[in-house]
């Protein structure tokens with residue numbers, strides 16, 4: 001509980017420190033001031049109860065009509081207060097949610113946490129990519145909602161207690177085990193005892209609901225992920241007639257949702273056995289408790305209604321915990337999830353880089369004593385020394401699974417299971433993985449990725465140069481859409497697009513991981529030639545199962561005669 005409060009405080013302070021956060025605080029004070037107005041209106045309503053019922057008791061029609069007019073005015077003021085307060089509260093939510101979402105995304109992207117963090121369905125991190133936006137919304141919504149309610153409630157509590165104390169200046173007397181007991185101001189004591197017992201019961205009956213809510217959100221996110229994955233792979237699924245298998249995967253996930261949902265319904269039912277009658281009686285119980293005072297002649301009907309109304313206000317304010325139980329459960333689950341995601345993302349930045357970086361003379365790309373392992377610690381590759389000059393080309397060729405792609409990941413700095421030294425030359429570097437990545441956006445944005453497209457005409461020309469000339473592509477050059485689904489590029493076309501990306505971004509170093517594997521040998525050679533003539537000073541490190549013809553002179557690193565997962569001393573790849 002203590003930890004949860006600390007996490008809520010840390011996330012709230014993050015929201016306040018962000019842009020517009022302080023203005024948010026100012027808005028919160030305005031909402032609080034408006035809520036205090038609401039307390040004053042509630043006091044007026046309590047007095048109204050007395051005056052209206054007194055008028056009825058005395059058959060005074062004029063006074064009763066006058067009270068109906070006052071009721072209209074109080075209602076108007078109360079509705080205006082509610083609408084303005086909730087509008088301003090949402091302005092705070094916009095500011096704080098923007099800051100919190102920004103901070104979460106910063107952590108998600110910094111140090112490539114999105115790649116490093118284990119986000120499997122069994123990971124305790126619980127699908128951060130599926131939940132970031134929703135969690136930030138829930139957290140800010142519940143924090144501003146429940147936080148402000150709590151402050152207002154505390155003020156309301158003292159006001160209503162003081163009023164009730166004044167109104168209930170009469171005792172209740174009864175005999176218990178032969179002893180006469182007299183309790184002064186008994187209504188003031190009855191309210192907290194009544195609510196305390198009720199809150200305890202709510203928590204006792206509802207505590208398992210918190211855990212069930214967390215599991216439910218987790219499983220819902222798993223199902224959304226499976227559906228999103230189907231959308232991404234729809235072509236393969238359609239071609240392989242995988243509908244039945246996919247349906248089973250999704251059904252399995254739905255069944256998990258269903259199983260937890262059943263538990264949740266049962267628990268909500270159990271909780272409802274207590275809370276539902278509580279909601280229904282909370283407005284009447286005060287009258288029942290106050291009516292001995294009426295019978296004993298301490299108050300008239302108007303006074304009884306005023307007492308009942310003041311007691312109801314006090315009990316509803318005290319019942320904040322019971323009424324807010326579900327939202328508080330959500331706030332606590334969301335705060336814990338967000339905080340744990342942020343902590344884990346931050347620790348990634350603190351881990352030392354696995355490869356020691358040194359400066360190489362003449363701006364060469366230099367590897368010394370590099371060992372690449374798989375996650376279980378088995379050695380994949382060992383490179384004692386490799387030096388590549390700017391403008392040179394290297395072809396790495398070897399069997400599947402030997403660790404070629406992993407070598408590129410190690411060089412890019414994202415693979416933690418490696419050691420050795422590396423000198424990465426200055427200048428722009430582009431790593432193109434086996435599977436072409438087509439970001440959401442226009443064709444021009446896709447070509448220039450990760451840069452911004454500056455000149456559509458130039459990109460049009462580059463697409464033409466790599467053989468992507470089709471009126472359809474021309475029309476889609478600047479039109480936003482989802483590549484890969486909307487543009488329907490073939491595997492080979494996607495790889496041509498990657499070559500256009502190299503030409504558009506003009507890096508000094510290019511690492512290609514089977515980036516031309518879907519092209520025929522002739523097209524591949526043409527494209528390599530185009531790359532070499534357009535970028536004569538660029539160094540190329542090419543992983544491919546076919547010789548990179550057209551790239552000019554290159555050195556080959558042949559991994560064919562190396563056993564898979566060899567011992568470190570068995571494998572020494574030396575590039576002359």
Ligand SMILES: Nc1ncnc2c1ncn2[C@@H]1O[C@H](COP(=O)(O)OP(=O)(O)OP(=O)(O)O)[C@@H](O)[C@H]1O
Nearest residue numbers: 374375380398399400401402403404405406407434
């Ligand atoms: N993220 C990962 N988690 C666990 N194992 C991995 C991961 N990435 C790669 N591996 C393992 O490391 C080994 C080398 O994989 P890698 O992709 O580097 O092979 P490769 O030589 O590029 O093969 P191919 O020619 O088929 O692309 C494989 O056994 C693979 O299963």
